[in-house]
Amino acid sequence: MSEQSLGESGGPSRGQDNDREPATSGSATPATAATVTSAADTADGTLSPAVYAFFARTFPQRLNSLPNDAVLLLGAALVLAAVDPTKLAMRGPVGWLFAMAAMVAAIWAAPVVSRRPTAESIRFTSQLGRHRNTVFAVGCTILAGFSDPPVWLMVIDAALLLAYLLAVDALAAGPVGIRQLRHGMAPLCAAAAVAMVLLAAQAPVNSGAVWGRIVAALAVAAAATAAGAALWIRQTGKQSAQAGSEEPPAHSPHR
Amino acid sequence: MLGRDRPASGGDAVRRALGGPQSLDAPAEPPRAPTQTWRLTERALRLSSVALTAAAIALITGRAWMLALAAGPAVLLALGAPRSTRPGRVSARAVVPVRRCFEGEPIVARVDLAFDGLVGWIDPGVAPGPGVELAGVNVSGPVVTFSFIARRWGRWSLGVADIDLHDVGGLGRRTVRAELGDVDIYPMPSDSTLTPIPTRLPNRLGEHTARQSGDGFEFAGVRPYAWGDRQRRIHWPSTTRRGEIQITQFAAERAADTVVLLDAFGDVRDPATGRSTLDDSVRAAAGLARAYLRSHDRVGVVSVGGRLRWLQPGTGGGYLYRIVETVLEVRRDLGYHAPDIDHVPAPALPNGALVYAITPLADDRILDVLRDLAERGNPVVVVEIPTGDPRVEPGDEAADFALRLWRMDREALRFSLVERGIPVVAWDGSGELDLALAPLLRTGVRGRIR
Numbered sequence: 001m002s003e004q005s006l007g008e009s010g011g012p013s014r015g016q017d018n019d020r021e022p023a024t025s026g027s028a029t030p031a032t033a034a035t036v037t038s039a040a041d042t043a044d045g046t047l048s049p050a051v052y053a054f055f056a057r058t059f060p061q062r063l064n065s066l067p068n069d070a071v072l073l074l075g076a077a078l079v080l081a082a083v084d085p086t087k088l089a090m091r092g093p094v095g096w097l098f099a100m101a102a103m104v105a106a107i108w109a110a111p112v113v114s115r116r117p118t119a120e121s122i123r124f125t126s127q128l129g130r131h132r133n134t135v136f137a138v139g140c141t142i143l144a145g146f147s148d149p150p151v152w153l154m155v156i157d158a159a160l161l162l163a164y165l166l167a168v169d170a171l172a173a174g175p176v177g178i179r180q181l182r183h184g185m186a187p188l189c190a191a192a193a194v195a196m197v198l199l200a201a202q203a204p205v206n207s208g209a210v211w212g213r214i215v216a217a218l219a220v221a222a223a224a225t226a227a228g229a230a231l232w233i234r235q236t237g238k239q240s241a242q243a244g245s246e247e248p249p250a251h252s253p254h255r
Numbered sequence: 256m257l258g259r260d261r262p263a264s265g266g267d268a269v270r271r272a273l274g275g276p277q278s279l280d281a282p283a284e285p286p287r288a289p290t291q292t293w294r295l296t297e298r299a300l301r302l303s304s305v306a307l308t309a310a311a312i313a314l315i316t317g318r319a320w321m322l323a324l325a326a327g328p329a330v331l332l333a334l335g336a337p338r339s340t341r342p343g344r345v346s347a348r349a350v351v352p353v354r355r356c357f358e359g360e361p362i363v364a365r366v367d368l369a370f371d372g373l374v375g376w377i378d379p380g381v382a383p384g385p386g387v388e389l390a391g392v393n394v395s396g397p398v399v400t401f402s403f404i405a406r407r408w409g410r411w412s413l414g415v416a417d418i419d420l421h422d423v424g425g426l427g428r429r430t431v432r433a434e435l436g437d438v439d440i441y442p443m444p445s446d447s448t449l450t451p452i453p454t455r456l457p458n459r460l461g462e463h464t465a466r467q468s469g470d471g472f473e474f475a476g477v478r479p480y481a482w483g484d485r486q487r488r489i490h491w492p493s494t495t496r497r498g499e500i501q502i503t504q505f506a507a508e509r510a511a512d513t514v515v516l517l518d519a520f521g522d523v524r525d526p527a528t529g530r531s532t533l534d535d536s537v538r539a540a541a542g543l544a545r546a547y548l549r550s551h552d553r554v555g556v557v558s559v560g561g562r563l564r565w566l567q568p569g570t571g572g573g574y575l576y577r578i579v580e581t582v583l584e585v586r587r588d589l590g591y592h593a594p595d596i597d598h599v600p601a602p603a604l605p606n607g608a609l610v611y612a613i614t615p616l617a618d619d620r621i622l623d624v625l626r627d628l629a630e631r632g633n634p635v636v637v638v639e640i641p642t643g644d645p646r647v648e649p650g651d652e653a654a655d656f657a658l659r660l661w662r663m664d665r666e667a668l669r670f671s672l673v674e675r676g677i678p679v680v681a682w683d684g685s686g687e688l689d690l691a692l693a694p695l696l697r698t699g700v701r702g703r704i705r
Contacts (some may be wrong), residue, residue, distance in 0.1 A: 021537075049637070070665075076444065094596055095579035113297075114271070115271065115274060116271055116272070116274050116285075116378060116380050116419070117296070117297050117419075117428075118380060118417075119272050120274070127291070131297070133297075134297070134300055134301040134304050134305075135572050137301060137304070137305045138305055138308045138623070139306050141308045141312065141321075141324055142308060142312065144321075144323075144324065145308075145309065145313070145316060145318065145321050146312070146316065147602070148702075154320045154323070156321045158324055158327065158455060161305070161324055161327065162327040162328075165301065165302065165327065165328060165331070166303065166331075167302065169298055169331075169425075171427050172297065172298070173297070173298040174294070174376035174378065174421060174425065175375055175376050175425075176298070176335065176375050176376065176423075176424065176425025177298070178336075180331070180334075186330070186331055186334045186335075189330050189334065190326070190327040190328075190330040190331055191327070192328050193326040193327060193329070193330045194323045194324075194327045195323075195325040196326070197320075197325075197326040198320060198323040199323050200319070201318075201319035201320040201322060201323060202320070226330075243571065
């Protein structure tokens with residue numbers, strides 16, 4: 001819980017232009033020098049000054065840990081959804097005990113681990129602590145997979161898991177996580193894929209009706225289209241990046 | 256996420272680069288060299304684990320909706336898949352403009368990265384050497400700058416920097432290592448201005464008032480007039496009182512030869528304060544050398560430990576650096592060998608030179624060295640660096656008695672030295688050295704009369 005957020009660790013390079021194309025070029029190819037990204041493109045600057053001032057006024061003591069607190073709450077909600085609260089009453093004391101244990105585990109494992117990924121030890125406990133965010137997400141997936149939730153809870157499970165992964169990326173994966181949130185394309189694509197698969201999963205293909213198979217075929221076609229669109233977006237982005245790297249930047253990115 | 260107007264917090268960057276809280280007792284060995292290949296980041300591991308787990312559960316249990324849990328991370332992985340912009344050749348070059356400094360001064364190390372593609376994130380890490388403390392990390396384009404503070408004198412390794420280069424998609428990372436090289440950290444000399452002198456000074460012009468009469472400025476007495484004396488030296492009050500011409504005598508002004516003897520037989524850490532006796536010994540030696548060099552005396556150094564080092568006395572402002580460099584690697588001399596002071600050449604330990612033995616008096620071998628010096632006729636002063644009392648558990652009566660015995664043994668040791676004509680002064684490394692040396696100003700330091 002006390003882990004620092006990655007954005008806070010990027011102090012030395014803060015102040016750079018956060019909206020430019022993020023990439024760092026090495027000094028070996030100065031002719032293709034593009035723009036520079038470092039830890040400055042991390043968590044800083046994603047909130048407007050007014051929102052930041054509101055938080056600073058309201059929670060002055062918790063200001064630096066607010067992102068981690070938010071991820072913790074997200075993780076707790078994910079665990080709660082994964083254990084299927086609609087059936088807790090039927091499971092009895094064992095079910096409640098299990099849910100409480102899962103919640104305690106979430107308090108330990110859900111907060112973002114933003115330390116540098118250095119292998120300090122090969123001991124299991126050390127590795128578990130280092131990868132506890134991954135273990136937490138996988139554990140929630142397993143919990144949700146072996147329950148049989150109603151449809152609305154499936155939607156919540158999928159949404160919370162995706163939100164948790166995006167939030168952890170934003171706080172621990174450096175500029176990439178911040179960038180994907182800021183640009184919005186990756187979360188939108190992921191959410192669309194989740195929604196599409198959920199819809200397809202609810203298609204009554206086994207009921208014997210013809211329209212169910214049609215819906216499933218449409219879903220498969222839509223998934224293929226989405227994958228193609230994603231690749232096309234990446235290809236166009238790659239071409240534009242290459243075109244941009246052939247021209248020197250209009251202004252020096254090193255400030 | 257909230258940090259737009261937040262002041263830069265260098266502490267977080269330092270903590271991240273170090274991988275945890277900082278410790279001055281860092282291991283001397285650098286961490287294992289990282290692999291030179293691209294490998295998965297934590298993000299890639301997380302997304303792929305969730306996607307594969309969800310897909311596997313969907314296949315095993317037949318729950319199609321579980322594929323929805325796999326779809327989100329799978330799309331994120333697909334969007335971040337490595338492009339052709341990932342660097343193939345990566346190298347790092349460390350530049351440390353200044354590799355010599357005093358304790359407490361900053362050291363800046365710059366690592367210039369060179370690679371042939373694009374990276375999305377440069378994540379620096381560093382394993383500092385044992386004598387320095389990381390104060391700041393700055394990433395500016397392909398240049399990473401580490402700011403250190405020199406904490407302990409010595410010839411230390413500055414450490415190694417392991418810098419992670421993440422690809423643009425954030426799914427792969429490659430670590431490049433840069434050796435930051437060695438630095439020379441000079442001890443901060445203790446505050447010392449007093450320069451006690453032996454009773455007999457060598458016949459060389461200097462600033463210390465000798466007992467012999469000469470051409471100095473210090474009044475030494477009067478004597479009857481002799482043929483050839485200058486008229487301006489007539490002491491008129493004595494002449495009128497005695498009825499015959501009296502001539503003023505002045506004291507000679509001589510320079511002293513001083514040798515600092517450093518006890519490197521061991522390094523004892525004070526249980527209460529954690530101070531190192533060897534650290535304080537070298538600081539005291541540097542302070543003494545600086546004080547005598549400012550008086551234009553000749554100062555030399557002899558270090559006795561597992562290895563014998565010496566530098567014959569010399570003078571001049573720059574000689575302090577030669578003295579310090581002689582003992583800069585003295586930490587590596589700790590050993591069981593007992594050196595013979597007779598192996599020190601005569602120019603390094605001139606006859607009649609004042610010897611300051613700076614020692615914690617924790618090893619019996621230094622007593623043999625002191626005895627040999629006294630037998631040579633050199634005036635010797637022992638500057639004791641206290642080791643601190645051993646820690647005793649409260650309520651342990653036997654330990655209390657042992658502590659009393661230990662203290663009495665120390666007192667007996669000091670008494671035996673004083674009886675042998677070797678004054679003992681104590682300096683704990685925190686105050687001014689002048690306070691410890693002041694009693695030596697009452698009379699000159701006497702050596703053994705042969």
